[in-house]
Amino acid sequence: MALTQHDIDKEIAAERDAYEQRVAGGAPVEHHPDRGYAPYRSSVLRHPKRPPVGIDVTKDPELVELSSPAWGERDITELDNDLTRQHRGEPVGERITVEGRLLDREGRPVRGQLVEIWQANSAGRYAHQREQHDAPLDPNFTGAGRTLTDDHGFYRFTTIQPGPYPWRNHTNAWRPAHIHFSVFGRSFTQRLVTQMYFPNDPLFPYDPILHAVTDQAARDRLVAAYDHNLSVPEFSLGYRWDIVLDGPSATWMEEGR
Amino acid sequence: MTDIATTDTHGAEAVLPTPSQTVGPFYGYALPIPDGGNIAPVGHPDTVTVHGHVYDGEGNPLPDALVELWGAAPDGSVPTATGSMRRDPASGGFVGRNGLEFTGWGRIQTDADGHWVARTLRPGARGGGAPYLAVCVFARGLLMHLFTRIYLPGDDAALAADPVLSQVEEGRRSTLVAEEQAPATYRFDIRLQGENETVFLEYQ
Numbered sequence A: 001m002a003l004t005q006h007d008i009d010k011e012i013a014a015e016r017d018a019y020e021q022r023v024a025g026g027a028p029v030e031h032h033p034d035r036g037y038a039p040y041r042s043s044v045l046r047h048p049k050r051p052p053v054g055i056d057v058t059k060d061p062e063l064v065e066l067s068s069p070a071w072g073e074r075d076i077t078e079l080d081n082d083l084t085r086q087h088r089g090e091p092v093g094e095r096i097t098v099e100g101r102l103l104d105r106e107g108r109p110v111r112g113q114l115v116e117i118w119q120a121n122s123a124g125r126y127a128h129q130r131e132q133h134d135a136p137l138d139p140n141f142t143g144a145g146r147t148l149t150d151d152h153g154f155y156r157f158t159t160i161q162p163g164p165y166p167w168r169n170h171t172n173a174w175r176p177a178h179i180h181f182s183v184f185g186r187s188f189t190q191r192l193v194t195q196m197y198f199p200n201d202p203l204f205p206y207d208p209i210l211h212a213v214t215d216q217a218a219r220d221r222l223v224a225a226y227d228h229n230l231s232v233p234e235f236s237l238g239y240r241w242d243i244v245l246d247g248p249s250a251t252w253m254e255e256g257r
Numbered sequence B: 001m002t003d004i005a006t007t008d009t010h011g012a013e014a015v016l017p018t019p020s021q022t023v024g025p026f027y028g029y030a031l032p033i034p035d036g037g038n039i040a041p042v043g044h045p046d047t048v049t050v051h052g053h054v055y056d057g058e059g060n061p062l063p064d065a066l067v068e069l070w071g072a073a074p075d076g077s078v079p080t081a082t083g084s085m086r087r088d089p090a091s092g093g094f095v096g097r098n099g100l101e102f103t104g105w106g107r108i109q110t111d112a113d114g115h116w117v118a119r120t121l122r123p124g125a126r127g128g129g130a131p132y133l134a135v136c137v138f139a140r141g142l143l144m145h146l147f148t149r150i151y152l153p154g155d156d157a158a159l160a161a162d163p164v165l166s167q168v169e170e171g172r173r174s175t176l177v178a179e180e181q182a183p184a185t186y187r188f189d190i191r192l193q194g195e196n197e198t199v200f201l202e203y204q
């Protein structure tokens, strides 16, 4: 009765084949998941079935959605981007540095915007009350951080390599290691919540959340690159991951944020 | 690997977007902000309370949805003040808003009953449309956020002339208009699926 990994594998393959046929038939490449991607079972009752109403933002430059909430130095503290220094002791695990740029679809840096992350500890456990996985909690690791992008659009975090963890989508479901990201753009329409993965994770083929992005090239953009130049000697391994915001934005200004 | 063609500040080369992924079930210790829904400056006469439930396709409330609101000031201007989350360097915690400045932005996690509440300032009109609050909804099970709008009732002429509302088929427009329950208190339920499914928006 319980769903097996094999059941989910077949559904993932069917969704991928259907997508490839659509594209072969001239349909556009899909960069984002279909909200109704059924192999991820939680989506079944939580996605709208009616098509969205389209808004052409070029016809109305007064839309409040073409601007975004403002963030400043008082919204973060200096230590917020170092998840290894939020407690008295050192967290357990492999220290990593994650750096990248926040860009818009034109490749332009998005400056001064809020980037928030959260993740499991090195054993694959979240510091969340409803977490049911019985891996150990780490008293020296909470796993939440935030920062503002700098004048060139860069963000940077110091943290611990998160562990993979089991979940209850189907029997023997495991999430590949990942860090959750929440980012703001210059306009409310560019809002993005996503997940960063690590290269060569053996769990990639089995995960319906990752495969909800049915396009292989788009999926690959969720995977960070190991970057030896970002590794800090005697301290941490470096990963580089750029984030490109979708959605229309107001006219870009060279100066200011 | 991240293999996007990036260019420097002046480059016009288009790059491909980072796909969306669900917020998942465990953002609750990371994203919510104390007093995240108390957007209005303390004691402001234009304060409105907006609240509602978030429901799934079987009519069950979501105890793990996250609602973000963004709105214009009463004069229609776009807020530019920072300070929606204000962090305290001494304790490493949140100190919350200062109760004085209006940032226009709020974030509320639904409670165990699937209910959210925000107190903000009555938005002013911008351009030719009726005033509204912009909404972004996240939840476990939602692979990409959903945008919608909360229009406040009262000015029927403005609502009838609104360029977005008039694009929506008549029978569904009411899903975008809050219900006035008491003076300055409005209810706005978000139905992700099913009967009376909320109208969601896509910006192009």
Ligand SMILES: [Fe+3]
Pocket (backbone or CB within 6 Å): A120, A175, A178, A180, B024, B026
């Ligand atoms: Fe996760």
